[in-house]
Amino acid sequence: MTATQGASRTEGTPLAGPAAGTAGTDTSPRLYNPDLAPTKKAGRSWSGYNVFTLWANDVHSLGNYAFAIGLFALGMGVWDILAAFVLASVFLFGLLSLSGYMGAKTGVPFPVMSRIAFGIRGAKLPAVVRGGVAIAWFGIQTYLASSVLSTLLVAVAPGLRSWQQHSLLGLPALGWASFLVLWLVQVLIVSYGMDVIRKYIAVAAPAVLVTMLALAVWMFAKADWSLAMDAGHPFTGADRWLHILEAAALWVVIYGTFVLNFCDFTRSARSHRSILLGNLIGIPVNMMFFAGIVVVLSGAQFKINGRIIAGSDDIVRTIPNTFLLVLASLALIVLTVAVNLMANFVAPVYALVNLFPQRLDFRRAAVVSAVIGLVILPWNLYDSPVVVEYFLGGLGALLGPVFGIVKADYWLIRRTRVHVPHLYTEDPRASYAYRSGVNPRAVAALVPSAAVAVAVALVPYFSAVSGFSWFLGAVLAAVLYVAVPGRARHPHEDVDGEEIAVPSA
Template sequence: MRTHTSNNIALELPSSRPSTYPAPSPGALPALSPRLHNKDLAPTRIEGRRWGRYSIFALWTNDVHNIANYSFAIGLYALGLGGWQILLSLGIGAALVYFFMNLSGYMGQKTGVPFPVISRISFGIHGAQIPALIRAVIAIAWFGIQTYLASVVFRVLLIAIHPGFAEYDQQLILGLSGLGWACFVVIWLVQLVILAYGMEMVRRYEGFAGPVILLTVAALALWMYTQADARIAWSIREPLSGGEMWRQIFAGGALWLAIYGTLILNFCDFARSSPCRRTILVGNFWGLPVNILVFAVITVVLCGAQFQINGRVIESPTEIIASIPNTGFLVLGCLAFLIVTVAVNIMANFVAPAFVLSNLAPKYLTFRRAGLISAAIAVLILPWNLYNSPLVIVYFLSGLGALLGPLYGVIMVDYWLVRKGRINVPELYSEDPQGAYFYSRGVNLRAVAAFVPAALIAIVLALVPGFASVSPFSWLFGAGIAALLYLLIARREAFYADISGESIAVDNVSH
């Protein structure tokens, strides 16, 4: 095995490769292209890998216990699922997320490269812009929306501390009040400051925020349990049964997987900084299955206790916090959810587009500069208008979200089944036409051919009302169809390559 060093980053060349791909020139290392490489996109150094088990656990603690996820789980309760059914549904979702997240994480840990570079393996050095840009557009839109939602919590917090601020919460400017704009800008700047210090500051902030939200929601559930005289309602109506019950249970699990479709795709952005595969395995175990089951229990307690008290189904834990009679505890609750919303927004919606935009012009855009650009775009789209438009959320963002499954299917089957995990990392940064990932002018047409039909099917299943009964499974269908198509295309080409090789050999012998 040979080693090439650039910008103090070690790049490894594996000793074996699949026969269906061109072999590198013997004894020669590819030149690193400035159009494909900078220090932020380069593989992480072994000594710089600080994302240990706790860091990964804290990362998922923030994401699992965010307000949006509670609203989703409470929706299952409102649909008529009982306590044990919600636990089972989220348990199924947790198992699926854990499995798929590990596949993505192992890939990132081994190669040490971020998602836009990982995508070059299957889509080509230039074709990788397709999955990267899809991921970035979704992230930028949701970054703006989540920043707005965090600013709403901040606004409630300020008015609770000083009711006089309410007079600045009246007149609208481009859809937001003066107080609303002030809160939005403050939250926006806080996130920029964190990102300005790079991924190490992200790791530290996630590590700080994780215990804060975990203790907050646990305390909130315990308080609600005592308010309900230690009794909770396990369901709000006659529990579902038979086939419809099981459909809703599995649909809830599949939707939980779809919720994590973005992070499953680019978890390598974080896993690339983990020292070993076991770190990911253990960190993900405590951060995903265990954390999600704790989350499910807390959801059942919050909903069941509230329904036991007054027969009302809440939509979000923030409703309970707003009803806390003690101003001090109300402020602490708002502050905790504010901290975790910022943490989730950074990990899910800021890191990905920063790497993607840097990948568009590595020579000019570092991780920090790209992050500033994506954050600026998130403001310019006036995200509160997006959030208040059901058509945008359902047809635009959900439509793009349906593409994530097919992208994941192509990338994973190419890495794990076609290449068997054998990657030539330096050639991911090379524009040599003979390079392993140059394909046809930098685009792997096989990946595109597998992705397009699977994406169309996933979009139809996700958005067309006639397929509402199977729409929760659109991510799984899209990923499965894309993976199968790509595998069939790759095996077919390998078969004909073998036939061609045998024919040449026979012809040489006959001469």
């Protein structure tokens, strides 16, 4: 079985037959291949449990633990952290439910979905931005997991410490070995398509949840069943509430990438109900479970020896019990692989397939993404505050405006009606041809809103509100997109993705 055949089988059989409407009857091979095709109802295998396990894995990532525990180190108390996660989970549940509905209704991935607002050619820009951010974080997350694996290997076999004495391109020999092993594992898993990813996260989620709960209980017991409620310098008054709101906003920003391309997964959901149920349990309930683990690990560690957990590898390095260290390390490695597969692998794969549909399929694009994630030497990126803050932070700030434009177009202007065959045609009469394949209305909304979002995120003068850059960019872009004059709905957009047919290329 070829990679393309495997991908099309797991993603759902492409619809075939004559296209509906007066335009867009000729599918362009530059816009279509089986991996970009909409999924049929019969090919959708993601249940509410699968959506839940997606979040159960993604929330408990190493990067998320480092961020959340960092809130304790910055002075936020236990109750402040819990309040921030309550607010963030409410925001995310709403945003992800809106985004997920689009995928379930049309059955198309994000690079294709963004064509409705940006045009069949203009949509390449948001897909590349999303994919570029994901590739960088794929490498960084793999590096973080490899640090945990190195810690585990040294704990089990102390003789391996000698492998850490010499380095190449900024990484010691043990780090290279750990990184390459995890890199290869992820490439192998993703090369078999979305159905294998679904099965992997379904198994990984319960193992991760049980292990992290056991670690938290053990730490709580070591601290004599009590916690330090803060690190000694808690925020008070208005400053306290500003930090709570900013922490909640930053948590949403972390998921700004996932919010944008959630339809890559929900295109395979069995129903809208599956998405809502999976989101309800997976986001508010699961995120509060995560927050509970975070405050117990932070508060218990500080209570035991006055030490604040500073980094992702510290989560396991501070465990004096070898058996628990092994279990926690394996759990964190398993979940980091799951997170990378979902959040940082699928998006660039679809972005690359969208750019080169005649040359790349799901498997080949996965290999290209992984190779790029390796050659950028992600450990050097992670160790450079300038790169993380300005390059990745700047790209991340662009995702808010893109989200605002796509959602405003779909929900406010088109009222959820999409002519799916026109997403795959270069016919100038089609709904999403716009002006040479680019929607001027989207460009007019994106440029100023992106400038504002990036300025708020990066310019020191706006540091007090920098955490809200994603929201500011999204809202401003949506308002501008609706306000800017442009072509209204196409007369043939009364046909949605579940009722029409897409011709084969």
